[in-house]
Amino acid sequence: MQMEDMIMVSIDDHMVEPPDMWKNHVPAKWADQAPKLVRNEFGVDEWVFQGEATSTPFGLSATVGWPSEEWGYAAGAYTELRPGCFDVHERVRDMNANGVLASMNFPTMAGWNARTFAEADDKELGLVMLQSYNDWVIDEWCAAYPGRFIPCCLVPMWDIDETAKEVHRVGKKGCRSISFLETPHIKGYPSFLSGHWDPMLEALCDENMVLSLHIGAGFECIARPPEAGIDHLMVIACQVSVVTAQDLLFGPTLRAFPDLRVALSEGGIGWIPFYLDRVERHYDNQKWITNSEFGFGPTRPSEVFRRSILACFITDPSGLEARHRIGIDNIAWECDYPHTDTTWPESPEFLWKELQGAGVTDDGEINKITWENACRFYDWDPFEHIAKEDATVGALRALAKDVDTTRMSREEWRKRNEAAGVGVF
Amino acid sequence: MQMEDMIMVSIDDHMVEPPDMWKNHVPAKWADQAPKLVRNEFGVDEWVFQGEATSTPFGLSATVGWPSEEWGYAAGAYTELRPGCFDVHERVRDMNANGVLASMNFPTMAGWNARTFAEADDKELGLVMLQSYNDWVIDEWCAAYPGRFIPCCLVPMWDIDETAKEVHRVGKKGCRSISFLETPHIKGYPSFLSGHWDPMLEALCDENMVLSLHIGAGFECIARPPEAGIDHLMVIACQVSVVTAQDLLFGPTLRAFPDLRVALSEGGIGWIPFYLDRVERHYDNQKWITNSEFGFGPTRPSEVFRRSILACFITDPSGLEARHRIGIDNIAWECDYPHTDTTWPESPEFLWKELQGAGVTDDGEINKITWENACRFYDWDPFEHIAKEDATVGALRALAKDVDTTRMSREEWRKRNEAAGVGVF
Numbered sequence: 099m100q101m102e103d104m105i106m107v108s109i110d111d112h113m114v115e116p117p118d119m120w121k122n123h124v125p126a127k128w129a130d131q132a133p134k135l136v137r138n139e140f141g142v143d144e145w146v147f148q149g150e151a152t153s154t155p156f157g158l159s160a161t162v163g164w165p166s167e168e169w170g171y172a173a174g175a176y177t178e179l180r181p182g183c184f185d186v187h188e189r190v191r192d193m194n195a196n197g198v199l200a201s202m203n204f205p206t207m208a209g210w211n212a213r214t215f216a217e218a219d220d221k222e223l224g225l226v227m228l229q230s231y232n233d234w235v236i237d238e239w240c241a242a243y244p245g246r247f248i249p250c251c252l253v254p255m256w257d258i259d260e261t262a263k264e265v266h267r268v269g270k271k272g273c274r275s276i277s278f279l280e281t282p283h284i285k286g287y288p289s290f291l292s293g294h295w296d297p298m299l300e301a302l303c304d305e306n307m308v309l310s311l312h313i314g315a316g317f318e319c320i321a322r323p324p325e326a327g328i329d330h331l332m333v334i335a336c337q338v339s340v341v342t343a344q345d346l347l348f349g350p351t352l353r354a355f356p357d358l359r360v361a362l363s364e365g366g367i368g369w370i371p372f373y374l375d376r377v378e379r380h381y382d383n384q385k386w387i388t389n390s391e392f393g394f395g396p397t398r399p400s401e402v403f404r405r406s407i408l409a410c411f412i413t414d415p416s417g418l419e420a421r422h423r424i425g426i427d428n429i430a431w432e433c434d435y436p437h438t439d440t441t442w443p444e445s446p447e448f449l450w451k452e453l454q455g456a457g458v459t460d461d462g463e464i465n466k467i468t469w470e471n472a473c474r475f476y477d478w479d480p481f482e483h484i485a486k487e488d489a490t491v492g493a494l495r496a497l498a499k500d501v502d503t504t505r506m507s508r509e510e511w512r513k514r515n516e517a518a519g520v521g522v523f
Numbered sequence: 524m525q526m527e528d529m530i531m532v533s534i535d536d537h538m539v540e541p542p543d544m545w546k547n548h549v550p551a552k553w554a555d556q557a558p559k560l561v562r563n564e565f566g567v568d569e570w571v572f573q574g575e576a577t578s579t580p581f582g583l584s585a586t587v588g589w590p591s592e593e594w595g596y597a598a599g600a601y602t603e604l605r606p607g608c609f610d611v612h613e614r615v616r617d618m619n620a621n622g623v624l625a626s627m628n629f630p631t632m633a634g635w636n637a638r639t640f641a642e643a644d645d646k647e648l649g650l651v652m653l654q655s656y657n658d659w660v661i662d663e664w665c666a667a668y669p670g671r672f673i674p675c676c677l678v679p680m681w682d683i684d685e686t687a688k689e690v691h692r693v694g695k696k697g698c699r700s701i702s703f704l705e706t707p708h709i710k711g712y713p714s715f716l717s718g719h720w721d722p723m724l725e726a727l728c729d730e731n732m733v734l735s736l737h738i739g740a741g742f743e744c745i746a747r748p749p750e751a752g753i754d755h756l757m758v759i760a761c762q763v764s765v766v767t768a769q770d771l772l773f774g775p776t777l778r779a780f781p782d783l784r785v786a787l788s789e790g791g792i793g794w795i796p797f798y799l800d801r802v803e804r805h806y807d808n809q810k811w812i813t814n815s816e817f818g819f820g821p822t823r824p825s826e827v828f829r830r831s832i833l834a835c836f837i838t839d840p841s842g843l844e845a846r847h848r849i850g851i852d853n854i855a856w857e858c859d860y861p862h863t864d865t866t867w868p869e870s871p872e873f874l875w876k877e878l879q880g881a882g883v884t885d886d887g888e889i890n891k892i893t894w895e896n897a898c899r900f901y902d903w904d905p906f907e908h909i910a911k912e913d914a915t916v917g918a919l920r921a922l923a924k925d926v927d928t929t930r931m932s933r934e935e936w937r938k939r940n941e942a943a944g945v946g947v948f
Contacts (some may be wrong), residue, residue: 169811281746289748320766321744323706323714328812329773330766333801337762341745348754368797371841375793376758379838384863386594387753413804416796416848423841438809 099461101450102492106198107469108445109248109410109476110312110363110432112210113203113239114160114183115231117176117523122238123230131223132230133207133214135176135523142173143523145207145214148223152214153207156183160206162192162436165505169438176521178508183436184521186242193246194498197446197491198433199469200480202248203239204277204312204363205231211279211315212252225254229264236271245483248476249273250310253298255287262297269305274476275361276302278309280342281316290342291349303357308408308476311342312363339365340373343407347377347399348392352406359475361408364432364439368417370409370424374400404428408475412439413448418456418467426463430472443503446491524886526875527917531623532894534673534835534901535737535788535857536865537635538628538664539585539608540656542601542948547663548655556648557655558632558639560601560948567598568948570632570639573648577639578632581608585631587617587861590930594863601946603933608861609946611667618671619923622871622916623858624894625905627673628664629702629737629788630656636704636740637677650679654689661696670908673901674698675735678723680712687722694730699901700786701727703734705767706741715767716774728782733833733901736767737788764790765798768832772802772824773817777831784900786833789857789864793842795834795849799825829853833900837864838873843881843892851888855897868928871916 117135124132133147144151154173161169163180176184182192193201204210208231215231218224232251240247251268253261253276265276278298279285288294302309316338322330339362346352346360377399385391394402403425410430411417421429431449434440441448449468458464473479480489487493506514515521545557558572569576579598586594588605601609607617618626629635633656640656643649657676665672676693678686678701690701703723704710713719727734741763747755764787771777771785802824810816819827828850835855836842846854856874859865866873874893883889898904905914912918931939940946 166808166811167814169809281748283748284746289750291748291750319746321706321709321746322766323708323716323770323774325714325716325774326770327773329805329809329817330769332809333773333798333805334765334769336797336801337765340759340762341747344755344759345748345751348752348758349748349750366797366801368800369794371845372761372791372793372797372839373758375839375841376761376791379864380754380758383591384594384754384757386591386863389592392754414797414800416800416845419848420796420841420845423844438811439804 099464101446102490104197104446104450104464104491105469105486105489106431106445106449106491107200107472107480108198108433108435109202109361109408109430109472111201111203111435112159112206112437113189114156114179114206114436115208116184119234119238120230123233124226128223128226132227137175141175143175147214147227148218148220156206158438160436161438162440162442163505163511164508168508174508175512176523177512177515179511179521180436181515181520186239190243190246191498191501192435192442194494195501195503196433196443197495199484199489199494200246200248201433201435202250202275202310202476204250205252208252210277210312212255215252215254216256221256224256225260228252228254229267232264232268232273236268236273245480248275248478250275250277252277255279258294258297262301265298265301265305265307269301269307273307274478275308275310278311279315280311280313280338281319281345284316284319289349290345290351296354299351299355299358303355306477308359308361310361310363313338313365316342336366336369339409340369343373343403346406347403350393352402353393356405358406359408360406361410361475363410364412364434365409366414366417367409367411367424367429368414368420370417371420374403374423377403408471412441413452415452415456418452418458421456421458421463421467426466427471429467430475431468524889526871527915529622529871529875529889529916530894530911530914531856531870531874531916532625532897532905533623533858533860534627534786534833534855534897536626536628536860537584537631537862538614539581539604539631539861540633541609544659544663545655548658549651553648553651557652562600566600568600572639572652573643573645581631583863585861586863587865587867588930588936589933591863593933599933600937601948602937602940604936604946605861606940606945611664615668615671616923616926617860617867619919620926620928621858621868622919624909624914624919625671625673626858626860627675627700627735627901629675630677633677635702635737637680640677640679641681646681649681650685653677653679657689657693657698661693661698670905673700673903675700675702677702680704683719683722687726690723690726690730690732694726694732698732699903700733700735703736704740705736705738705763706744706770709741709744714774715770715776721779724776724780724783728780731902733784733786735786735788738763738790741767761791761794764834765794768798768828771831772828775818777827778818781830783831784833785831786835786900788835789837789859790834791839791842792834792836792849792854793839793845795842796845799828799848802828833896837866838877840877840881843877843883846881846883846888851891852896854892855900856893
């Protein structure tokens with residue numbers, strides 16, 4: 099296999115929701131209460147919901163087209179963004195330019211754990227908008243290009259019954275996953291150990307869907323020094339995935355729901371060999387704690403982990419070297435478009451070099467890591483819609499020869515987009 | 524090399540301080556205010572200091588001689604312990620039986636961060652007792668067997684000036700390290716980033732001593748779910764070492780003090796390859812944060828890490844496989860006698876098997892891991908006192924043929940020790 103022959107499926111990217119997303123999905127009764135995009139006096143686009151500005155469309159969340167000197171906290175307008183952030187047609191062109199067949203997208207304005215809707219004072223309104231978001235994801239964003247997007251929805255986590263119902267509802271519509279809090283106890287919700295979420299987990303199993311736990315919602319899980327800059331948060335972010343894995347593995351969750359599948363999104367993979375060594379030693383050496391095998395019985399904790407968990411990486415050279423200690427079936431790749439950590443538009447080069455460097459030269463192993471594990475785990479088959487020979491890096495890039503991947507300043511983007519009427523709402 | 528030829532130096536063990544430790548070191552004026560061991564109505568030995576019971580001698584802290592079914596939280600008496608926990612002569616016999624040449628010991632009653640003295644209402648009294656503890660460590664415990672113990676002391680962390688003075692004082696007496704808080708900000712002290720501790724760090728550099736940061740004092744750094752059992756804490760404990768490394772590396776500490784050497788005690792090694800991958804990617808990709816290389820300049824963060832940090836492991840098979848990604852000069856071994864995680868009395872078998880399994884078959888690499896890195900880092904030379912041929916696993920074990928390593932119940936230990944007058948104070 100050569101780089102051009104790879105098939106790349108990313109299980110962690112993000113869309114910046116376009117302002118017209120509510121148009122076709124909010125019932126008439128609620129239409130004028132949908133979130134609205136308003137450009138404020140500073141030229142910043144703000145989402146206004148229930149009379150309050152809830153978020154601006156980016157900051158660090160859509161830096162993909164910019165030189166790194168312009169990354170930062172400053173809010174701005176849609177016109178300053180690379181259009182692939184919010185326009186699905188441009189997104190697919192950008193995926194083609196990067197050789198990426200398919201992608202699962204987490205939200206931006208909604209909060210990748212439904213924050214915007216969960217914080218609504220009027221919970222009925224919150225639920226209506228959350229369902230409208232979900233319908234837009236499935237029926238518009240993902241449906242626009244069959245075989246290119248794995249649908250991922252949100253749940254109304256303030257109400258466990260509605261949450262279970264919403265899992266069933268979106269499951270019936272073809273959704274493959276929900277995005278949820280990696281450490282719910284950190285956000286004031288019951289923990290995974292509490293049993294509170296069991297109806298949701300049961301619904302996910304019933305619908306054969308994946309629980310996707312993206313890093314970020316649990317940052318406060320680790321108490322950083324008051325002087326620590328954003329570096330500390332960014333570098334140690336994946337340590338929270340270790341905490342999540344532990345909560346699920348030594349809490350009852352993964353044993354109570356043997357069919358449950360959990361993706362640790364953007365959590366990296368390199369921490370897993372050390373973690374599995376720790377749990378195996380703990381299982382063997384600390385049985386006094388429960389006077390038993392912690393309820394694992396003959397199925398050792400590393401087996402439960404590998405049965406239930408998919409981890410993914412953007413760049414993770416030592417994790418790839420240790421792939422057999424992780425589990426060759428438990429590793430997927432992600433692109434993280436349009437965030438700062440993305441390797442776009444050189445993901446194939448980046449990934450290929452890293453695979454080669456780690457000695458991943460076997461075609462079977464490469465395929466597992468680049469697409470097979472993701473498609474199996476999410477039970478999602480792009481080849482119902484796209485022939486395999488049209489799905490490779492080489493084939494997709496051939497479609498995208500006219501895509502300009504040059505980085506441009508925010509100001510240049512603004513001029514170009516305004517002239518073309520792109521990002522003007 | 525064969526297993527019997529290894530030389531083993533452990534940089535993390537613990538002594539359970541014997542009650543007569545204060546006898547020779549507390550100035551007469553304060554003698555009656557030294558901590559006293561009192562057997563309470565339940566037959567539990569308690570350390571009483573300033574009128575309060577501050578700690579019992581164990582619980583989980585001295586399980587070495589017991590079957591694992593008896594491990595747990597129940598407090599007890601010295602007579603229930605394997606005497607090697609508190610008697611230096613018995614300790615050396617136990618080290619011989621385990622083929623261990625040398626050991627660095629952290630405290631138990633004192634708290635391995637001087638907790639007992641730091642919490643004293645009378646700070647002058649706290650300092651007197653802390654200095655008495657330090658003098659006992661150097662002049663009795665370690666001096667009893669030259670070449671067998673690396674002296675490690677405590678500092679009066681409630682007073683930074685006294686802390687710096689104490690580092691100098693014990694350094695002049697031959698101490699090689701101090702034990703300190705891994706995340707001081709978690710215990711209400713200023714963080715490593717604050718600059719508050721700089722006089723201590725400067726003193727350590729002046730005395731060519733090591734800052735040893737043992738896991739445990741920072742457990743609260745990670746917010747666990749309310750239902751989580753001790754498993755969670757035990758399995759993810761080493762994640763706090765990642766936080767510590769980050770605080771030191773991206774805070775100014777390791778760059779401000781290029782001569783500072785920091786040991787992450789009981790922190791494991793397997794997390795390091797992933798962590799170094801993360802910091803290297805961060806250094807290359809996120810320069811926007813500081814508009815520079817985070818102050819690292821041409822010395823990359825992984826180089827600073829390897830220049831400054833020594834990590835150690837009890838059992839860590841994947842870490843050993845990834846030893847060259849960690850740094851072959853940055854890995855040391857530990858025994859963790861007398862805690863539950865110790866591999867005593869089969870540490871040579873355990874370690875040898877793990878080294879072989881990870882492909883560590885080169886004599887040079889084995890020596891670095893088992894003793895050379897430790898001795899270089901702590902600048903401590905056992906061979907001033909003991910010939911190398913007498914320091915091997917085989918040579919030491921030959922001295923210890925009469926040591927009975929059988930596990931016995933607490934009750935059996937109590938009978939045996941009481942009959943022999945051992946542990947009766």
